[in-house]
Amino acid sequence: MSEDFETGLRDLYAQAAAAHAGGDGFPTTAMAGQVRRNRRVRALGVSVVTVAVVAGVAIGGAAVVRLNDAAPVPPAETSRPDETVEPPEITWPTATVLTCGAVIADLPTFEDAPATIEASIETPTLPVSDALAATVVIAATDSPGPTIMSEVVLGMRYLVVQDGVVVGIGRDNGEAPVVPLSGRDGIAHEAEISVAGCDEEGLTTTQLAAGDYALYAGLVAQVSGRPDDGGPGDEGVLLGGPWPFTLIEDTPSADPETPQPPDELGVDGASAAFTEGEPLADGDYFGLLQGIDAANGTIDVDLARFFGGQAAEDYIAANVPDAEPLDEYYIANDLETVTTLPVAADAPVWDWCFEPTEQSPLGYYLRTIDEWATAPVFADQDVPAYQCSDGANVLRGDLYWLRVRDGLVVEVAGQYVP
Amino acid sequence: MRWEQQLDGLARERGPALVGYAYLLTGDLPAAQDLVQEALIRTFSRRGRDDVEFLEAYVRRTILTTYLNGRRRDVRWSGLVHRVAVTEDSVPPDAVAAIRADVHAALAALSPRERACVVLRHFEDLTVRDVAARLDLSEGAVKRYLSDARHRLAPLLGDPDHEDVDVITKGARR
Numbered sequence: 001m002s003e004d005f006e007t008g009l010r011d012l013y014a015q016a017a018a019a020h021a022g023g024d025g026f027p028t029t030a031m032a033g034q035v036r037r038n039r040r041v042r043a044l045g046v047s048v049v050t051v052a053v054v055a056g057v058a059i060g061g062a063a064v065v066r067l068n069d070a071a072p073v074p075p076a077e078t079s080r081p082d083e084t085v086e087p088p089e090i091t092w093p094t095a096t097v098l099t100c101g102a103v104i105a106d107l108p109t110f111e112d113a114p115a116t117i118e119a120s121i122e123t124p125t126l127p128v129s130d131a132l133a134a135t136v137v138i139a140a141t142d143s144p145g146p147t148i149m150s151e152v153v154l155g156m157r158y159l160v161v162q163d164g165v166v167v168g169i170g171r172d173n174g175e176a177p178v179v180p181l182s183g184r185d186g187i188a189h190e191a192e193i194s195v196a197g198c199d200e201e202g203l204t205t206t207q208l209a210a211g212d213y214a215l216y217a218g219l220v221a222q223v224s225g226r227p228d229d230g231g232p233g234d235e236g237v238l239l240g241g242p243w244p245f246t247l248i249e250d251t252p253s254a255d256p257e258t259p260q261p262p263d264e265l266g267v268d269g270a271s272a273a274f275t276e277g278e279p280l281a282d283g284d285y286f287g288l289l290q291g292i293d294a295a296n297g298t299i300d301v302d303l304a305r306f307f308g309g310q311a312a313e314d315y316i317a318a319n320v321p322d323a324e325p326l327d328e329y330y331i332a333n334d335l336e337t338v339t340t341l342p343v344a345a346d347a348p349v350w351d352w353c354f355e356p357t358e359q360s361p362l363g364y365y366l367r368t369i370d371e372w373a374t375a376p377v378f379a380d381q382d383v384p385a386y387q388c389s390d391g392a393n394v395l396r397g398d399l400y401w402l403r404v405r406d407g408l409v410v411e412v413a414g415q416y417v418p
Numbered sequence: 419m420r421w422e423q424q425l426d427g428l429a430r431e432r433g434p435a436l437v438g439y440a441y442l443l444t445g446d447l448p449a450a451q452d453l454v455q456e457a458l459i460r461t462f463s464r465r466g467r468d469d470v471e472f473l474e475a476y477v478r479r480t481i482l483t484t485y486l487n488g489r490r491r492d493v494r495w496s497g498l499v500h501r502v503a504v505t506e507d508s509v510p511p512d513a514v515a516a517i518r519a520d521v522h523a524a525l526a527a528l529s530p531r532e533r534a535c536v537v538l539r540h541f542e543d544l545t546v547r548d549v550a551a552r553l554d555l556s557e558g559a560v561k562r563y564l565s566d567a568r569h570r571l572a573p574l575l576g577d578p579d580h581e582d583v584d585v586i587t588k589g590a591r592r
Contacts, residue, residue, distance in 0.1 A: 005571070006540050008520065009521060009541045011517050012441060013541065016437055016450060017434035017438030018434065019437075019447055020433060020437035020447070020450075025433060026429040026451070026454070026455055028426045031429070032425055034459050035421070035459055035463050
C-alpha cells in the first residue's frame with residue numbers, strides 16, 4: 001500500500017481527533033449512569049435484551065446518543081474529575097423496556113399522557129421483506145399541561161404486536177426526529193420502518209412470518225410542569241397504536257431477463273455433510289473450486305462445510321467457541337482433499353456479480369460448463385469484472401454450491417462472501 | 419481511582435484519539451463518536467477495576483468488535499440471505515474528510531472486514547498475524563481481505579505497490 005495512503009489515514013485520524021477535541025466531549029455523567037445500570041443488571045443476572053437501534057435526540061448540539069441497551073442514556077453535560085456530586089440517577093421501571101416479549105397491557109403508560117402518538121400506515125398490506133411507510137405524529141395533549149422534559153425524549157421505538165405481545169421490533173430507516181417536544185405543539189415524521197421478528201432469545205434476528213399484526217409506537221418519557229411537582233417528574237411510556245397491518249409472502253421476481261439460481265440452493269443455513277473419500281448422497285454441497293475439465297465433464301473441488309446465519313453461530317459455539325462468524329457465515333474445511341465430481345452437461349452454472357436493485361445488490365451470470373471453464377479468474381484480470389454488465393468477463397469465483405443428484409452435479413451456484 | 423474517574427479521564431484525555439481511530443472505521447464523525455461512546459460504556463460495564471493499565475487497549479478492541487458486530491446487525495436487519503452481497507452504506511464525505519477526500523472515498527469502497535484489516539495493517543502497523551489474532555481470523559483470510567482491499571483501492575489511489583498481495587485462490591476457511 002502506498003505511503004501516501006498511510007499518510008492519508010493519519011491525516012484523517014488527526015482531523016477527526018481534532019474535530020472531536022473542539023466539541024463538547026462525551027457526556028460522561030450520563031455514560032457513568034449507563035455503566036451503573038449495566039453493572040447492576042449484570043449483577044442481578046438479568047438478561048437485558050439488545051435492541052438494534054435506539055434513535056437518539058440531539059439537544060443543544062450534544063452528540064446524538066445511540067445505545068443498544070434497554071434504557072438508553074440521555075445526553076448530559078461532561079463532568080470533571082473534581083466534581084464529587086453524584087449525578088441524580090433515573091430509575092427506569094423495568095417494565096418500560098419496549099422490547100421483545102413485552103406485554104402491551106402491562107406497559108406503564110401515563111394516566112394523564114402529556115402527548116399522543118398517532119400514525120397512519122401508507123400501505124397496510126405489504127410483502128414480508130418490505131418496510132412500512134407511515135406518517136407518525138407526536139402531539140402535545142394540552143396547554144398548559146405537563147411538558148415532556150427534553151432531556152429524556154429518547155427516541156421512538158416501533159413494536160410489532162400479536163395477541164398483545166411484542167413479537168417484533170421496527171427500525172426507522174428514515175431521519176428520526178431529533179428535536180425535543182417541549183415547547184412544541186407536535187412533531188410529524190415520515191417513517192420508513194423495517195420490521196424484524198423476535199427469536200427465542202429475545203433478539204430481533206428473524207423475519208416476521210406472513211400474518212396480521214399491530215404496530216405500536218412507544219416513547220419512554222419523563223414529564224415536568226405539574227403544579228405540585230417538586231421532583232424530576234413522572235416517568236412512563238407514551239404509547240400509540242394499535243395500527244393494524246398485514247404481511248404477505250414476497251412475490252418472486254417474474255423478470256425473465258434476470259435469471260436467478262433456485263432459492264433453496266445455498267440458503268438453508270448449512271451445506272450438506274459428507275465423508276471424505278465416500279460417494280456423495282443427494283444434497284447441496286459446498287466446495288472450493290480447484291479445476292474444471294470441460295472435455296471430460298468433471299470438476300475438482302475441495303469440499304467444505306458452509307454455515308450461514310444461525311447455523312454458523314451454532315457450529316462455532318459447538319466447535320470453535322473462540323471464533324466468531326464472519327458477516328453471518330463460517331466455512332469449515334478440516335481436510336484439504338481434492339475430489340473429482342462429474343458434472344451434467346446441461347448443468348447451469350451461476351456466477352454472482354454486482355447488479356444493485358432495491359431487493360438485492362447481487363445478480364447472477366448464467367454459464368454453461370464450457371463457458372465456466374474458460375471464464376476469467378481473479379488473477380487473470382488487471383481490472384476485476386464484478387458487474388453483471390461485464391457479461392462473459394464476469395469473474396469466475398472459487399466458492400460454489402454444488403447440487404448433487406445420483407452422484408452427478410446438476411447445478412452450480414457461486415457463493416459471495418463479503 | 420474510582421471507575422467513574424477512570425471513565426471521565428479516559429474520555430477526556432484519550433477521547434480525541436479514540437474518535438480518530440473510530441473515524442477510520444466509520445468514515446463519519448458522529449458515528450465515530452457514537453461508536454467510542456458505546457465502546458467506553460461496554461468496556462466499563464464489563465471490566466474489573468484492576469485493568470487500568472490496559473483500559474485504552476480494551477476500548478480500542480471493543481471499538482473494533484462493536485463496529486463489526488454493528489455491521490452484522492445491520493446485515494441481519496436487511497433480511498438478506500447469506501448468499502447475497504453486503505454493501506457498505508454510502509457515507510458522504512464530511513468536513514473531516516475534506517482534508518483527504520481521496521482516502522475517505524477509498525475506504526468507503528471497502529467492506530467492513532476489509533476496512534478493519536486495512537486500518538489495523540496500515541494505520542496500527544500490525545503484522546498480518548497480529549491482525550488475524552485481533553480479528554479472530556486466519557492469516558489466509560486476512561491476506562485475502564487485504565488483497566481484495568488493495569484491488570479495490572488501486573483504481574482510486576493509483577497504487578502500483580504490490581506488497582501484501584499474496585493472492586490466494588481459496589476462500590475464507592478455518
